[in-house]
Amino acid sequence: MTAPTTPKSAARGVGRLRWRVVDIVVASVVGVAVGLVFFAWNLTYNPIGSALGALLPGVQGSVHGVWLIGGVLTALIVRKPGAAIYGEMVAATVSALFGNEWGPLTLLSGLVQGLGAEIVFALLLYKAWGVVAAMLAGAGAGVGMVILDLVLWYAGAGALFATVYAISGIASGAIIAGLLSWLAMRALARTGALDRFAAGRERGDDDEDDDEPLTGASAVDDEHAATR
């Protein structure tokens, strides 16, 4: 299945990193969809979560990985330089437009968190998109989040809180933003939604009916089965 595409992609050098229009638009729409999920998450989590979270000695960081999905997932889908920053920024913009307690400061968070993931993908030369890379990038986003939060919102916190928050936040980034994004990317590839992206072409496990839209309905299939 992957055989026809592999020989060429090696020679693809710079073109591989160039943003096509479809990359830009799909990255944007994914960012918006993730922003919408943030909003739904807010409705689910906030009423109890933030009140309860305020009482915790830093372990609230363990659910904050949800905020980091935008960057990792967008990067895993379009696989271009800057995708992690861009995806996280778009998602943050949606969050800010819906109105949350952080307002446009969400953009700052998005920038820092996206940057954390971006640095990891860049260090891997935009060549590694597996589960390990995804989890490292999620952890990177977690580092960005932890630093900014400790400076901006928890500046008066004690060393214990800061340490617990850092560990739980980074781990949450690796698992929620990293692992879950990677699983989501794989599931999306199986639906065919990513066929215009490298992410959608690397799966080798699917059935052989990929060119089905060519023939549409089944009776035509049978009719021309021999010619295929």
Next chain:
Amino acid sequence: MTSALPAGAGTTTHPRAARLAAHGFGWRPRGRKAPVLADVDLAIEAGERVLVLGASGSGKSTLLQAFAGVLGGDDDGDRTGNITVDGRDPADARGRVGLLLQDPEAGIVLERAGDDLAFGPENLGVPVAEIAKRLDGALDRVGLDIAADRRTPELSGGQQQRLALAGVLALEPGALLLDEPTAQLDPAGVGEIVDAVIAAVERRGLTLVVIEHRVDVWLPHIDRVIVLDRGRVIADGDPASVLEREGEALAERGVWVPGRPPVHPPAAVTAPARERTVLLEATGLAAGPAGAEPVVENIDLTVRAGEVIALTGPNGAGKSTLALALAGLLPRAAGTVTTADGVDPATVSSVELSRLVGVVFQNPEHQFVAATVRDELALGAGEVPAALLDRLGLARRGGTSPYRLSGGEKRRLSVATAIAAGPPVLILDEPTFGQDRRTWAELAALIAEHRDRGGAVIMATHDRELIAALGARELRLPARPPRLTPDEAGEPVAAGGPSAGPVSRPPLLERLNPVAALAAGLFPALILVATIDIVSAAVALALQLLLLPLLGVDARTLVRRTAPVWIAAPLSGLTILLYGQTSGQIYAEFLFVRISDGSIELAIATVLRVLAIGIPAVALFARVDVTRFGDALAQTLRLPARFVLGAVAALRMLGLLGSDMRMLERARRARGLGDRGRIRRLPGLVLALLVLAIRRGAALAVAMEARGFGAPVARTWTRPSPWRGIDSLALAVAVAVAVIATVAAVATGQWNSILTGREFG
């Protein structure tokens, strides 16, 4: 705007019209084994009007995209032969070809109608004055009587499609390529778009290439038919002779050929004894979207076994709303709905509902919940008999993701899954919309089978032929006056409430460059965060509260918008109170908690600081107009226009994705999965939403690229985003507040650096 001279009358060569040609052209998308197009040789002369026919998947859309220059490069697939517009590569002939797609939502990029029209010419670098000339009367010419600042999501599908057409025409192309432009429109919308297209083609003498499943729509206006089959041209000539020679084969493959009606299912068998059973009854039913006026009212309906009810009426009459309310998926404003067992479908559990009522949603992708076709069917039926897959023509597709099916296959699968659990009542929302002739016949047969098994069918539809084929009883909903939106009622969306006088200047907040407002909200925060102390936070907050009224937003609105900050601030303070740095006397201590003089002081400082950072930021950014914000980011901050506009276009989809999300929730309830906890449902919902988002994004990308987006030319901007004195002033004041607050802290000896203040072990 009446249509059209007879066919052939407009074919005189026009200097503006474009000539399209393909020589041995082929295209194989990356990752596919078979080419979508192969050895295509054809020439479409300037001013010709061509209808392209073929089964779904025959390569028609790909051909149009190739002429429009939006197929992509080596990254996207392998190309053979060549394809030209006026003898040039399509990529070098941007703007010579205009492409209109099937989905009206995908054809519109910006929030307001007038802005959207300008999008294409701006991308091509057309001078602003020239754009203004082009757009003068552009809405009129496609028969749209709307204001230029009308919000595009409020338009009906037919209006949106005509707006998209006007946006394509604003490129002043030499050829107009239409990819099933009427497939998603109701009959009235179809006539309007055809009239608008033909008027434009006549006026400018354009070359016209149309793909459509329904031949009769365009037949009076075209002078040539090209038939594609599996990526090759198999017939090409004048409409009459091509249709005579290929008509039967085309009809067989799903094309709606005039004079070849689809196979109708046999008429209802004579009434079995059960037929008298009432399966669903509604009395005095009223329903509408949550929190809005009811769209349908006073509906009384009795549905008996073996009966088919068609809900008809013009667009916006509430057919879909009524169908969903009958299915127990929308809250009712009044009235009752009861099933044969006397239960109300709105109150039963999701699993029970899936056994009482099967629901087929307008978009099949809303109701897919499993990884494979087989699992989709198994959800209701348990074991999936091979015969069922065969019956659906999906015998070889059992292990495929339902999203990978063709449009017709998806539709058949969605009907099959709705009846899999054997519910007595089947409710369908526009089941035959945009379907080809083959799928149509198969759907009619599936629905008729359900009817003949003693089930009842309720379907919202425009399809007269389906109503006749199923012997449906019609419930016609009256037209409703168009809803008056706040916009039309005269209140500008960003307005902050009643202002001093009728002709007062807009509030300061609206006059500010959005980048200035954003910077004024963010910069002070960056200064204030250097210290954590009560004095700086209190001084900053006090000054800000004094200055905020200057924004011209009334107090109540301001409090409402900043409410989340007022809630978050004490919570942050609570955290610091419990876990803050300790110093001085300790008042309480348990587990990790230590409340001390130090943590109390830091907690107060934190509350004030969160307010001081959050309130101005939220107040300045609330209700920002996305288009203006994007203009400012690209023009003022000089961020890359492609990315900014991509984000702006995607943000326009927010409303659409929001309604997708609600529909996905309803579909999960209808399919028996709605009883699970929210957290368990979330992953499936998110995945389905992402699939929809990516598909919408990919279609939008094609439409945007076809309108010159990404062209390697300097873009022009019809909406300037100037940086004025007032912007500098606002920013200076905001920074001054932060500086004064910081100086106050230093002067009083309270300055407490966040870096030195903390002992990190």
